[in-house]
Amino acid sequence: MTTTSQPTPIQSLWQQLREALPESSKINLDEPLARKTTWRVGGTADIYIEPDSESALHSTVRLCHDNKVPFFVLGRGSNVLVRDGGFRGVAISLNHPWFQSVEIQDGYIWAGAGARQKDVALFAKKNGLAGMEFLEGIPGSMGGGLRMNAGAMGAELFDCVISMRVMSPQGEVQNLQRDAIEVHYRRCPILKDYIALGALLQGTSDDPASIGERMKNYSQKRWASQPAASSAGCVFKNPTEIPAGKLVDELGLKGMRVGGACVSDVHGNFIVNDQKATALDILNLIDQVQKIAKEKRGIALITEIQIVGED
Ligand SMILES: Cc1cc2nc3c(=O)[nH]c(=O)nc-3n(C[C@H](O)[C@H](O)[C@H](O)COP(=O)(O)OP(=O)(O)OC[C@H]3O[C@@H](n4cnc5c(N)ncnc54)[C@H](O)[C@@H]3O)c2cc1C
Incomplete structure (x- = not known):
């Protein structure tokens, strides 16, 4: 049988x-x-x-x-x-x-959640809409940017958002106006469970050449201050007391290594995978940096990066 x-x-x-x-x-x-x-x-x-x-x-x-x-x-x-x-x-x-469209709708920019943030910045420039220049060097999608309220150069994504289209964990779709969306530094809580489908973004009229000039400056600043090796950008949120990168630097932790993972010597808030690291190497290094920051300066470093899965 x-x-x-x-x-x-x-x-x-x-x-x-x-x-x-x-x-x-x-x-x-x-x-x-x-x-x-x-x-x-x-x-x-x-x-x-x-x-x-x-x-x-x-x-x-x-x-x-x-x-x-x-x-x-x-x-x-x-x-x-x-x-x-x-x-x-x-x-x-x-x-x-299907999820990557970037287009003008009623004078605003509709950016699908799958669109690259860089492409949104370039589209805004082409259409003479200022305010999204800071997105040029953030290597994520709009969906990730909305979840993280991504920001750089003193601006953050929700500064430009007029409304956001979302899907609930049960599959219902809604359009939320900006004032109905709770947003914090590097965090949009509803997107912990809901899926961002895209957002309408507002810019201000400006000459594409001036917008392009600002993007160029931002790009130069970025590449002078961040490592080229594999990373996930800033590992820790900036505590109120001091920027996380400066704290790591002051603690002398740049160059600290666990296995293939190393605290970048270019930017203290970046951990680079420069020698075939495992996720565990990175997690152990994060843990060590957090322990030292707590012991020596009494500062609790909270991770900005999102950790998923199991060991
Ligand atoms: C070299 C480098 C430089 C960086 N510089 C910056 C910077 O200047 N400023 C900054 O803020 N960040 C920066 N980052 C971090 C990162 O690029 C941003 O947080 C980006 O917005 C993440 O987008 P992602 O598509 O890669 O998201 P992922 O990394 O894929 O996901 C991030 C989180 O968003 C969630 N998510 C993704 N898509 C959706 C969706 N559609 N709906 C709901 N949740 C979703 C994921 O589940 C996860 O929790 C940098 C990273 C690198 C590697």
Whole structure:
């Protein structure tokens, strides 16, 4: 007598996703996430999916919900640390062109969550809209930028947001006006659970050449002050007392290393993967920096980077 084994919840979800989603949605099993993050570390996601439309995303979210399988949204992976054991569940990416549109709508810029922040800055310049120049060097997507309220050069993304389109964890879509959205330094809490689909952004009229000049200056400043090696940008949020990078520098921690991970000697708030680091190397280094900052200066360094998955 032959016995057939029951499919696991992941196998069952995978089958349902393949049946529900159009062929142009990418659905992979056991997808390595390291190459989808700028730190280049971490394990696999049980299922990786790039839905090809809002309705395919809706089906994905509904099926995850009904099958009680967790999901997280991966942007361009520039502020994420995936642990070495990977993510038991579904990694959803809005990398399909459907989510990447950047266009003028009623005088505002609509930027889909999958669009690169740099492309939004370039589009704004081309259309003579100032205020988004600071996005030029942030290597993330709009979705990640909204979740993190990304900022640079004294500005942050929600300074420009008029409204944001979101999908709830149950798949309902809403447009939220700016004053209905709670936002903090490097954090938009609703997006811990909801998915950003895109945002309407407001700029002020200016000459594209002047906007371009400011972008050039920002770019020069950035590349003079940050390392070129693989990183996830600033690891820690700036405490109120002192910028995190300055604190790390004053504590003499630049160059401190665990395995293949090293505190950058260019910028104290960057940890670079310069020698085939594991996620655990990076986590241990973060832990050591936090302990020393607490012991020597009484300052609790909070991570800005988002940590996902299991050891
Ligand atoms: C060299 C370098 C320089 C950087 N400089 C800056 C800087 O100047 N300023 C700055 O603020 N950051 C900076 N960063 C960090 C990073 O680029 C930003 O935080 C960026 O906005 C993250 O976008 P992402 O698409 O890569 O998001 P990810 O890193 O993929 O994700 C970040 C978080 O957002 C969530 N997320 C992603 N997409 C969505 C979505 N559609 N809906 C809901 N949640 C979502 C993820 O689940 C995760 O929790 C830098 C990083 C690097 C590597």
